[in-house]
């Protein structure tokens with residue numbers, strides 16, 4: 001296995017101002033627009049960690065905490081929280097800021113993305129281990145491991 005990488009080495013931030021073509025007639029931004037940004041942030045994170053091409057295998061616990069409107073600044077941050085053999089679980093947080101109001105950023109969406117690293121033939125390939133440096137990282141790692149084990153079990157039983 002390649003050298004371990006620290007969680008902080010995987011931090012990624014993508015930001016975008018939401019525009020009218022991304023919204024419905026009432027000015028609410030479509031959920032899919034934000035999910036695409038989250039997928040990109042998770043992908044960048046996975047590539048930073050593995051140095052390989054990565055694909056999205058799964059999205060879990062995706063929650064929409066509040067609506068987002070045209071003109072808002074959306075900031076998407078992501079980090080690797082757990083790694084298996086070829087898979088990585090990435091936590092993605094979306095915060096929204098109404099620039100005109102001057103109010104602080106608010107949590108808008110969050111979710112966990114499982115990304116799988118592929119070799120040149122398109123087969124899953126081993127990724128570096130994850131170096132845990134804080135208690136919070138340890139907690140997220142253990143929660144990630146529990147989800148990873150439960151997906152494996154479901155897949156083995158053909159329920160996924």
Ligand SMILES: CC(C)(COP(=O)(O)OP(=O)(O)OC[C@H]1O[C@@H](n2cnc3c(N)ncnc32)[C@H](O)[C@@H]1OP(=O)(O)O)[C@@H](O)C(=O)NCCC(=O)NCCS
Pocket residue numbers: 054055056057058083084085086087088114116124151152160
């Ligand atoms: C993801 C994919 C490469 C896995 O291929 P596979 O032949 O099932 O590979 P494996 O069974 O060896 O699993 C590889 C890893 O993926 C994980 N995995 C595969 N499917 C998963 C799922 N549905 N949920 C969570 N993890 C999954 C496995 O647990 C394994 O992790 P590990 O190596 O860390 O233990 C394959 O299903 C695929 O190509 N899916 C489509 C991906 C895609 O096109 N995404 C959208 C565009 S990016």
